[in-house]
Amino acid sequence: MGQTFKEKVAALELKRQAEIANSEQSKSSDKSNDAFEGASVSVVKNELKFQHQTLAIFVSLFVVLFAYLYATDIITFSKNASQMSLDKTFVYKGGMENGNFSGDAVVSDKSGNQLTAKFKSGKIDGAVTYQKKDGYTVTQKTQNQTNVKLVDKTMITKTNDQYTTKTTDFSYTGSWRFAGTWEGNMLFSNKASYKGSWKNGLPNGQGAYTTILGETMDRKFKFGVPQNAN
Structure with missing residues (x-):
């Protein structure tokens, strides 16, 4: 038996209400997705901001620590320098650190004689070699041992x-x-x-x-x- 007109109208109304419900559910889902995506972007931005702040803090701490170590002479900068004595009788050529002679260096006098040594905080540290121009060479290895090499290549060793x-x-x-x-x-x-x-x-x-x-x-x-x- 065919549907009556009243039944057809009722069926169409039910179909229309179902479509409206599906449409509202879809909109609600889109809103939820948008909210989730917005929250994710916010989390990423906050994480990047935190990383940048952490990096800035570490850089600041490193600069402060480096400045402290340099100020207390725990670390220093060295360079090569050439400096003449006040009376102009000697010339120093070698390392310079914090205004003091430091590192390997050669000290020469007006006659061309040379002293080769290693300096530390302005003082000789370790072995010393004195070369007299066109003459003998004296090498003090330790406080108790010295070698002398004469012009004719003769070697003299001093122990104590x-x-x-x-x-x-x-x-x-x-x-x-x-x-x-x-x-x-x-x-x-x-x-x-x-x-x-x-x-x-x-x-x-x-x-x-x-x-x-x-x-x-x-x-x-x-x-x-x-x-x-x-």
């Missing part, structure tokens, strides 16, 4: 107060001075030897001289010459 040297003509062990007296042993290349007192580079005073034949003379010497026995 004892000197040791060896050439093609002789070897020597003992004390040594430019002037005054001292004790030392000299062994010549021909096997002769002298053991005793020295003065101004010559046997002087009591000493024992052994000839190439092995004979030993205990004598007093004067300017290298043995004196007659009493």
